[in-house]
Amino acid sequence: MTTTETDCLFCKISAGQIPAQITYRDDQVLAFKDVGPKAPLHELVIPLRHIATLADTTAEDAALLGRLMVVAAERARESGQASGGFRVVMNAGADAGQSVHHIHLHLLGGRALAWPPG
Ligand code: DGP
Secondary structure, X not given: OOOOOOOXXXXXXXXXXXXXXXXXXXXXXXXXXXXXXXXXXEEEEEEOOOOOOHXXXXXXHHHHHHHHHHHXXXXXXXXXXXXXXXXXXXXXXXXXXXXXXXXXXXXXXXXXXXXXXX
């Protein structure tokens, strides 16, 4: 089931109301290129269902969260840009720098990635 929030940027992207470079879509998950890429490969993987932050998830969301990871891995493979490795990260809340309040995995690759992130 998909739910959308009127003011949510990523709900608007999933509804086609705001353009994005879509790389993957199924009945629950969407992936698209980040508008300000921080690596040669930088895509966002989101659920179609609006969930504001990872802190709002419960055990009922486990399968959906797993699907986000599986899609990220598929995109890493299919992109051809992550043979040396890749990273998936989800910012949750203000201190982590979450700026769009619809959960999303960042898929980053195509260059060596420093650790730890800032
Ligand atoms: P975060 O800071 O973790 O909430 O990441 C939000 C990401 O969303 C950030 O890397 C930039 C990206 N972003 C923001 N607005 C847009 C947009 O309109 N289109 C696309 N494709 N990405 C966006």
